[in-house]
Structures are given as structure tokens and as C-alpha cells.
Amino acid sequence: MLHHMDGRRDEATAASDDLVDALVQTSFITTGVLSAVGAKHDLSLTQMRVLGILRDRRLTMTALAVYLGLDKSTLTGLVSRAEKRGLVERAPSERDRRSVEVFLSAEGLAQAAAATAEVADALEPVLGGVTGPDRIRLQSLLVGLLTAQPSPSTAGS
Amino acid sequence: MLHHMDGRRDEATAASDDLVDALVQTSFITTGVLSAVGAKHDLSLTQMRVLGILRDRRLTMTALAVYLGLDKSTLTGLVSRAEKRGLVERAPSERDRRSVEVFLSAEGLAQAAAATAEVADALEPVLGGVTGPDRIRLQSLLVGLLTAQPSPSTAGS
DNA sequence: CTTATTTGATTTGTATTACCAAGTAAATGT
DNA sequence: ACATTTACTTGGTAATACAAATCAAATAAG
Numbered sequence: 001m002l003h004h005m006d007g008r009r010d011e012a013t014a015a016s017d018d019l020v021d022a023l024v025q026t027s028f029i030t031t032g033v034l035s036a037v038g039a040k041h042d043l044s045l046t047q048m049r050v051l052g053i054l055r056d057r058r059l060t061m062t063a064l065a066v067y068l069g070l071d072k073s074t075l076t077g078l079v080s081r082a083e084k085r086g087l088v089e090r091a092p093s094e095r096d097r098r099s100v101e102v103f104l105s106a107e108g109l110a111q112a113a114a115a116t117a118e119v120a121d122a123l124e125p126v127l128g129g130v131t132g133p134d135r136i137r138l139q140s141l142l143v144g145l146l147t148a149q150p151s152p153s154t155a156g157s
Numbered sequence: 158m159l160h161h162m163d164g165r166r167d168e169a170t171a172a173s174d175d176l177v178d179a180l181v182q183t184s185f186i187t188t189g190v191l192s193a194v195g196a197k198h199d200l201s202l203t204q205m206r207v208l209g210i211l212r213d214r215r216l217t218m219t220a221l222a223v224y225l226g227l228d229k230s231t232l233t234g235l236v237s238r239a240e241k242r243g244l245v246e247r248a249p250s251e252r253d254r255r256s257v258e259v260f261l262s263a264e265g266l267a268q269a270a271a272a273t274a275e276v277a278d279a280l281e282p283v284l285g286g287v288t289g290p291d292r293i294r295l296q297s298l299l300v301g302l303l304t305a306q307p308s309p310s311t312a313g314s
Numbered sequence: 315c316t317t318a319t320t321t322g323a324t325t326t327g328t329a330t331t332a333c334c335a336a337g338t339a340a341a342t343g344t
Numbered sequence: 345a346c347a348t349t350t351a352c353t354t355g356g357t358a359a360t361a362c363a364a365a366t367c368a369a370a371t372a373a374g
Contacts, residue, residue, distance in 0.1 A: 231332050253341070254339085254340060255340045
């Protein structure tokens, strides 16, 4: 689809554009909320993601970079700042002495938990237009979308 | 809901957490795709948003800042760089000589159209897990969510 | 087993993004 | 007419992000 061999956008594509548009706009609203919640704790969106990802994981720098879709060199500074603030810790891997593993400190874990709750709070009004059984429907549709994704593009909070 | 007067997260809240989680993860995947498409054209996510917003609008700096959820001062540099690249143009408002209106140049319009098509392309595989009638359902649920939003948090591509 | 290559992370340098506070000019309010 | 608000820019600072180069450890080749 798309790939207008005929050089124009057909009806099916036009219809799918509406879905794409809705998805994109919803995403911006959502990340806007994420961003705002993070700002209250002096956390950037990326730092929020780090907290979210490391909530139940312990990853090497490279693995974390892949999750975030960022360059390895970007991670160095990102993790260093988070480390300086006591949110995460670094530890050398035992299997591979080149690798550095990153994980949440106790403080980071607390922050992550608090942030998660606040995000749920802040998204509640956003979900105001979706009520009752529609929430279940939306959820299962999104879960369907997510589970169909190739492995660790499943990155996220 | 939420607003645990009792200081704990109840069942309803826990259930809604799953929806929140799915929404957040979906958003990260979507903005990741947006970001990747933009990168191919040397456009940041924010610049992509600017193109998307100005596709069918002509806004003052402040209005654009509100749409993006950014500070006015951030917009100055953002628009200046986009202007230097020939994507947008500035023009003094006639009604108010303090105001500056921003709009897409011919080149910017072309880029916006191309980017829109590419985004639809790139999101196609992401939507792979949602097929047939489920797409319509997802779309109408998202549209329902969007239309329930207070005015221009409806910002987005 | 010794060298060559690849891999994991950091360093350095640059550009962008973003905020705040302060400043200027035009428009409103009193 | 003067004070205030509004619209935007400027200046300063920090965070974010990438690319290229470097270094150490692990793996592959010979």
C-alpha cells in the first residue's frame, strides 16, 4: 500500500491517512503529557523513558541505546547526568569487562514509581473521551498493535 | 478515579494502568517513526511538527509556540533555522505590527507533503497488528479521544 | 598463538533544542 | 498621557544528540 505504482494516492491509502493522523496526534498529546509530568521533577522526556525502561530491567549502555533509538555516545552523557543525580547506577559487567550495565538506584526506583502514577493521573483527562467498554477496546487494539512489533522497538516507559 | 483519597491504587486504577501503558508505548513507537522519517530529511521531530502544523495554517509565533507547547523564545531560533533553510517564511502581521506570522514556503509545503506520505508509509508496518475492521475501530476510538481534548492541545502533524 | 578485526564504551567537538530573564516595540487600559 | 500588557527577540546556560576518534577487551584469522 502506498507505493502508488500509478503515481497517485488511492482511496485505501486516503482512509489509512486518517488513522495515521489520529495516531500521530494522539502520540503528540501523550508525549506532551509525559513531558509535562517529567518537567515537574526536572526530568526530560528521555530521562522519563530511561526510568520507565529500567524499571524492570538491567541493561548495558548499548542495549539501552537501542531501546531508546539513540546513539551510544548520547547515552554516556545521559546516564552520567542521571547517575550524578542518584537516579541510576553503573556497574561493570562480569561476563564482558568492556560492558557497563545500568540500573535504577533505590531513589531512581522510587522516582520511577511516582512518575508512573503521576502519568496515569495526568492521562486520565486525556482519556476522557474514551469511556467504559471503549477503554477495553482501545486497550486491546493497542496491545494488538504492540505485540505485532518487531522486538525492541517495543521500547518505552 | 485515581485520586486515591485512601492513599492506594485500587483495581480500577490498576486496569487503567494497562491502557496507559499501551498508549505510552504506542506513542513512543510512533514518535520514533516520525523521528526516523524526519532524520532522513535532516528534520528534527519538532521541525516535523512545525511542517505538519503549518501545512494548512498560518500562525503567529506565539500561537505556534502554544501548539508545540514550547516557550516563545524557543520558537525564534526554531523558525529562524527553518527560514534559513527555506522551509518557512516570516511576515509581519497587518492587524498587529508586533506580531510575526509564520507559514510554509513552496519548498516547505513540498517537504511537508512528502514527509506526510513517508510517515504514512513508515507507519504501515507498525499498524501491521491491526487489520481490516480493527483499523476503523482504532481510528474512531482515537478520533473520539482527540475530539474530547480541550482545544489546541490538539497540536500535531 | 599471534595478529587483525570487531565490539562496547567514552571523549571531543559541534549543532540543535529548550528554558529563563531581560529588553524593545507596539497595542491596550486607565 | 502614562502605565501595563502583549509579541517577539536577545543573551546566557544547560541538556540533548550525533559523528568521528580513541581505548580496551573480546573474537576471528592466519
